Amino acid sequence: MTVGAGISLSDGKLTVYGKCVLRDVHDNVVITAASSGSGNALMDGAFIGVRSDQMGSRRVFPVGKLEELRFMCVFRHKFWWMTQWMGASGKDIPFETQFLVVEVCDDTHIDEGSTDEANQSIRYAVFLPILEGDFRAVLQGNEQNELEICLESGDPAVDKFEGSHLVFVAAGSDPYDVITNSVKTVEKHLQTFSHREKKKMPDILNWFGWCTWDAFYTNVTAEGLKQGLDRVHEEGLYLWNIVIEL
Incomplete structure (x- = not known):
């Protein structure tokens, strides 16, 4: 057949x-x-x-x-x-x-x-x-x-x-x-x-955010978060959202 x-x-x-x-x-x-x-x-x-x-x-x-x-x-x-x-x-x-x-x-x-x-x-x-x-x-x-x-x-x-x-x-x-x-x-x-060709891209894709996984994987600490946020601030960047992934 x-x-x-x-x-x-x-x-x-x-x-x-x-x-x-x-x-x-x-x-x-x-x-x-x-x-x-x-x-x-x-x-x-x-x-x-x-x-x-x-x-x-x-x-x-x-x-x-x-x-x-x-x-x-x-x-x-x-x-x-x-x-x-x-x-x-x-x-x-x-x-x-x-x-x-x-x-x-x-x-x-x-x-x-x-x-x-x-x-x-x-x-x-x-x-x-x-x-x-x-x-x-x-x-x-x-x-x-x-x-x-x-x-x-x-x-x-x-x-x-x-x-x-x-x-x-x-x-x-x-x-x-x-x-x-x-x-x-x-x-x-x-x-x-x-x-996906029929789907509309969500507005959130136009916002700059930070996910802790890429920086810390599962080793997320309060100190690490503060250091990361300080670095973003030093670069003059504004975060619309933060994803804390454990």
Whole structure:
């Protein structure tokens, strides 16, 4: 089956523009076409889901093997904090990964009329785990180099899920365009948030403030605060707000 942005799932392989991203894809994995409504293939994509009779407030579903392809991801390494990670196989993908972009190289795929064949042969596949009903999805890897979808409701009493739209995937030659357009497509699908281009910048961004985290991290003291404020005063600056972060 081939869906938007050159994404195909057949013979146990998830491919983008003819290049395999995931192999040994499990039989219960399904893809559903998605479109932004623009008619632009780069703004189209697919939702990855799973068919399962399993119930539970937390379920883990292996999707397929990711091997010898460079990736960058963003994952939650603390309850309130996220950071990036890079690797080249499924086992390198951390728990609580909420964004994944994979570099897919295919020397046989050259855009007609291109003057830079090396760059034109590279495609970027973006994976965005999303919310479905009462469940949230995140990505992770296992020791078999499989990309997994971890599905959680956070409530033992909430254990039934549909599972058809768990991860959005899209691909293209410009990673920035693919990321931006993927978020816009998910925005249209979920209808629970607005892309930043539609948001008005709050007035507070025009005010000069000071956050103690950059100066002291968790070692905040009254003496340190006074020294910091004295330094600001010496420079002739006026603070509109102070954030004391412990």
